[in-house]
Amino acid sequence: MRYGDHDVLSGIDLDVHRGEVVVLLGPNGAGKTTTVEILEGFRRPSAGSVEVLGVDPLLADEAWRARVGVVLQSWRDHARWTPRDLLDHLGLYYIPFTTSHRPRPVPTAELIDLVGLDEAADQRIMTLSGGQRRRLDVAVGIVGRPELLFLDEPTAGFDPQARREFHDLVHRLTDLEGTTVLLTTHDLAEAEKLSDRILILAGGRIVADGSPDALALQIRASAEVRWTQEGQRFVHAAADATAFVRQLLADHPHGIEDLEVRRASLEDTYLELVRSHLDGEVAHAPVGLAGKDG
Amino acid sequence: MSPRLHAAKVGVRRGWHEFVIGLRSPQDQGFYVGMGLGALALMWFNRDETFEGTPLTLPQVALPSLLAGIVMFAIVVGPAYALALEREDGTLLRSRVAPYGLHGYLIGVGTLTVVSLLPLLMIVLGGSALLFTDAVSADASRWALVVVTLLLGILANLPLGFAIGALVRRIQQVTTWGMLPIIGLAWISGIFGSMAGLWDWVQILAQVFPMYWLGHLMRYAFLPEAAVAGELYTAWRIGPGIAVLVAWTVLGSVLATVLVRRMARRQSGAAVAEARDQAAHQLVR
Numbered sequence: 376m377r378y379g380d381h382d383v384l385s386g387i388d389l390d391v392h393r394g395e396v397v398v399l400l401g402p403n404g405a406g407k408t409t410t411v412e413i414l415e416g417f418r419r420p421s422a423g424s425v426e427v428l429g430v431d432p433l434l435a436d437e438a439w440r441a442r443v444g445v446v447l448q449s450w451r452d453h454a455r456w457t458p459r460d461l462l463d464h465l466g467l468y469y470i471p472f473t474t475s476h477r478p479r480p481v482p483t484a485e486l487i488d489l490v491g492l493d494e495a496a497d498q499r500i501m502t503l504s505g506g507q508r509r510r511l512d513v514a515v516g517i518v519g520r521p522e523l524l525f526l527d528e529p530t531a532g533f534d535p536q537a538r539r540e541f542h543d544l545v546h547r548l549t550d551l552e553g554t555t556v557l558l559t560t561h562d563l564a565e566a567e568k569l570s571d572r573i574l575i576l577a578g579g580r581i582v583a584d585g586s587p588d589a590l591a592l593q594i595r596a597s598a599e600v601r602w603t604q605e606g607q608r609f610v611h612a613a614a615d616a617t618a619f620v621r622q623l624l625a626d627h628p629h630g631i632e633d634l635e636v637r638r639a640s641l642e643d644t645y646l647e648l649v650r651s652h653l654d655g656e657v658a659h660a661p662v663g664l665a666g667k668d669g
Numbered sequence: 670m671s672p673r674l675h676a677a678k679v680g681v682r683r684g685w686h687e688f689v690i691g692l693r694s695p696q697d698q699g700f701y702v703g704m705g706l707g708a709l710a711l712m713w714f715n716r717d718e719t720f721e722g723t724p725l726t727l728p729q730v731a732l733p734s735l736l737a738g739i740v741m742f743a744i745v746v747g748p749a750y751a752l753a754l755e756r757e758d759g760t761l762l763r764s765r766v767a768p769y770g771l772h773g774y775l776i777g778v779g780t781l782t783v784v785s786l787l788p789l790l791m792i793v794l795g796g797s798a799l800l801f802t803d804a805v806s807a808d809a810s811r812w813a814l815v816v817v818t819l820l821l822g823i824l825a826n827l828p829l830g831f832a833i834g835a836l837v838r839r840i841q842q843v844t845t846w847g848m849l850p851i852i853g854l855a856w857i858s859g860i861f862g863s864m865a866g867l868w869d870w871v872q873i874l875a876q877v878f879p880m881y882w883l884g885h886l887m888r889y890a891f892l893p894e895a896a897v898a899g900e901l902y903t904a905w906r907i908g909p910g911i912a913v914l915v916a917w918t919v920l921g922s923v924l925a926t927v928l929v930r931r932m933a934r935r936q937s938g939a940a941v942a943e944a945r946d947q948a949a950h951q952l953v954r
Contacts (some may be wrong), residue, residue, distance in 0.1 A: 408938060408939055409939070411938075412937045412938060412939060417765070417936070417937040417938065418761070418937050436671060437673075437768040437769050438672075438768065440766070440767065440768040440769075440770070441767075441768040443925060444766075445764075445766045447762060447763055447938055447941075448759075448767065448938065448941075448942070449759060449763075450758055450759050450941065450945050451758045451759075452755065452759040452760040452763055453760060453763075454688045454757045454758075455687075455694070456686075458689065460686065464679070464682070464683055464686065465763075465767055465770070467675075467682070468675075468676055468679055468767035468769060468770050468773060469670075469767065469768065470673050470675065470767055471670070471672035471768075472672070472768055483839075499786040515763065515766075516766075517768065519768075527938060
């Protein structure tokens with residue numbers, strides 16, 4: 376994917392399996408939205424092949440659309456409508472695409488209940504709070520009972536309570552409906568909580584790909600050891616901090632002071648990973664932290 | 670029923686729903702009523718004036734032109750604004766997410782445009798029928814002709830509105846590329862007065878566009894036979910008029926479909942976000 380001469384995305388290799396929750400994690404400008412828009416069929420990639428539910432999204436027909444849910448960021452669209460009217464209306468489009476496995480659309484009352492929009496359901500959309508608006512966006516995304524759901528920064532602007540409720544909702548969708556979810560976020564904790572698999576995107580590349588556990592294990596293995604020796608400060612990054620410290624003290628029985636071992640948090644490592652990629656130091660970054668485990 | 674046809678019905682309901690929302694808004698109401706009453710008042714104050722040495726009164730001459738002008742203006746500017754605005758605010762993108770949603774959305778915009786025109790038309794036509802008995806005939810066949818002409822005028826102009834809405838980059842450009850050309854077109858099409866003083870090539874240019882013919886057919890429906898003296902080539906050209914309007918309907922629809930498709934394809938969440946950022950930036954300034 377490129378804008379002009381500038382490659383925004385390159386070398387994105389991504390396989391998502393049915394029923395998986397995959398999180399695209401990365402800082403702003405990492406190419407998350409671009410990736411999602413290509414998959415949604417709203418953007419033409421400059422090169423490469425894309426297949427979603429078995430077809431190229433750009434060539435996909437309307438029946439394909441009925442199987443895919445997209446959560447967009449609302450701004451001022453349908454300002455004078457109420458959430459109930461809008462959901463009723465948008466749901467109508469899905470009626471011809473109902474199947475015995477997936478009755479479409481999801482009844483409006485059920486949707487409103489599911490996203491917790493009860494008290495605001497009959498207010499004009501322009502009077503909704505940011506959080507309520509976001510819930511409506513999610514409801515619109517799932518009104519057609521999608522097999523595959525795209526969520527771009529769904530929890531931006533949520534308070535912790537709303538965030539928790541949203542996470543429950545995603546789990547319910549995947550558990551009850553078997554929905555495959557692709558979600559972007561720049562919140563590491565959210566990615567860790569929701570995903571079966573995390574892809575870290577930085578500088579338009581996937582720099583890490585694995586289950587949250589595998590990723591955490593791999594990343595947390597490194598630690599930082601700091602100490603002072605003869606008035607001089609030393610810092611050393613060690614994969615096995617315990618062994619390193621034992622060796623250090625054995626080599627220097629005297630003169631080691633202010634010894635400090637700090638385990639890098641997942642967050643530290645994520646930030647480090649992202650920073651090194653943004654600086655273009657791709658070579659020594661830990662690519663392929665864990666095997667794809669789907 | 671095919672999903673496409675189903676979506677068209679959903680679109681009609683959408684347009685109706687938006688119209689009903691508008692009915693509840695005093696702003697929208699004020700616009701229809703104000704425009705209609707304003708036009709009636711203008712004719713009322715000049716009801717005894719005769720028009721440029723003819724035996725016709727000013728309301729008689731003004732009414733057909735006024736109706737043609739209202740139709741042209743509302744039908745072109747309505748979709749142009751809707752498309753420009755709703756592309757930036759994300760309505761269009763949201764419609765693309767649903768199966769045949771864009772199809773339904775466009776039919777919704779068309780429905781809203783046409784239905785919104787009715788109150789204004791009813792005020793002007795009904796008011797004129799009551800106030801200016803010489804301007805509005807009670808003859809049923811004349812009324813049938815008025816209805817057919819209005820319908821043709823709507824169909825011929827609607828694609829033009831969609832095309833302009835698809836072509837403009839910013840909503841402000843609807844004024845430049847939508848409103849101004851229509852005012853100019855109204856000027857050369859004999860809506861604001863006689864075309865007799867215009868250069869030949871301007872007269873010919875005017876006859877390419879639906880507006881002239883809409884006005885011409887309207888005058889034929891409303892004015893006495895003798896008024897033909899004021900027409901180009903001193904003739905009522907009903908057949909050619911209908912043919913031009915039908916041609917605009919067909920060719921315009923094809924053109925508008927291509928342009929709107931192309932425009933819709935270019936919409937993405939990023940484009941909407943960019944428009945949002947620009948709007949926010951303008952507010953800050």
